[in-house]
Amino acid sequence: MQTIAQTLPKITLKQLAVFVSIYQTGSTSRASEQLHLSQSAVSSALSELESRMQMPLFERVGRRLNQHPNAHAVYVQAQAILGQAVTLEHYHKHQAGQIHIGASTTIGNYVLPPLLAKLYQVLPNANVNMYIANTQEVVSEIEQLNIDIALVEGMPRPIDSKVIEKRAWRTDTLILFAKRDSKWLADLTAYDQGENCYRLTIEQLARLPLLVREPGSGTRQIIDEQLLQHLPNAEVIMAIQQSEAIKHMVSADIGLGCLSQHVIETELACGKLVPVKVAGIDLARSWWLVWHKARHQSAIWQTFIDIIQAN
Structure with a gap:
């Protein structure tokens, strides 16, 4: 059975980016301008990619590059891979603006909406997920790390305090x-x-x-x-x-x-x-603010805490 290290691809994101740019612009010179690389670096990256894939992607006719029949299918896959890489690179930024909030039913239905409105005033692009159920069900979700923070009406039971923090709120x-x-x-x-x-x-x-x-x-x-x-x-x-x-x-x-x-x-x-x-x-x-001891307290988490403690 092969290990992950043995199956790692030798193709690099730089090689794919160079190929995509050449495919879109039609020349290595324009690709070098678009990517802010030297023309020799662009030509080298393309040659390395073709060598790794063991197939030509362009046909050289003098100084012109004509797309090989293989090029389009590779272009589609390269675009998808580069798009996924960009998404992964911005994953932390996405997570920093995301919060999973739990609330017991009375709080979730009658008290939380205006608090969320204030959160959106401060962070218009906040990505909020809600879970509303009774206190016992919400605390269970906290224990399983499915929720970042919760507002509940009942005192969390002593057995729950092994993994959760609680603070009287209102x-x-x-x-x-x-x-x-x-x-x-x-x-x-x-x-x-x-x-x-x-x-x-x-x-x-x-x-x-x-x-x-x-x-x-x-x-x-x-x-x-x-x-x-x-x-x-x-x-x-x-x-x-x-x-x-x-x-x-x-x-x-x-x-x-x-x-x-x-x-x-x-x-x-x-x-x-x-x-x-x-x-x-x-x-x-008392109403309680509850979270898991191991949960990461992000910037949006702290902003939400500040809002609910001020109300």
Whole structure:
């Protein structure tokens, strides 16, 4: 079996570039001007290429060079090889302007778009790839080095910290909410006109149907740790992967929901949905910036960090 070293071609990029230039200009003198080489260097490179390929590429008629029938096929391949070499030479420049960003669903749908707009203002030619899923799925992609950096709603689990770095980024608040004039709250007299919300006890909430995000999401993590632990007998009637679906189901009065303030702020502002506050329950949480310890931190990576930390 031949090694890579034994199969390396003897043809050089310089020889191919000289051939392409002669093919395009029709003479060694014009090729030497185009390539800024001496005419003897051009003639030598062409002779070496023909020797390596063991075939003529031009027919010499006095001082003129006529294309040999072999020349066109070689020209097409030479163009392709030189093009690939140029692409490879600029690979680092391309990579420097590319970033793979992950985000858990609430951040990806409601918070990340204006941050990306600011990134494009600073770097109009930025090449951004997005991956939006729940926190657990996004962190898994970080662990596999498929994503450069991610913004997630849940605290990465201790097992994840072996390979990832994390930094608290922003504070968010989950809000319990119901449809205005919900049938589930009709018999409760705890409506606060001043605050425009319902005030319930833990015992009252435990008797109401809840719609929550699926296990693995950052929102569900907070609901489990800071809400449901106080409600061992709560009626969780459905675990749903999409926040929008929960919002629409609550609007249809199927039950109460619990989502980030960013997801329901429009519906709260117009009064379509109403907050439900429970004494003793705090649903504040931190959002996290997460990346792999081994990931290269490029210039665009740092620019994105600067933007999100300023917001």
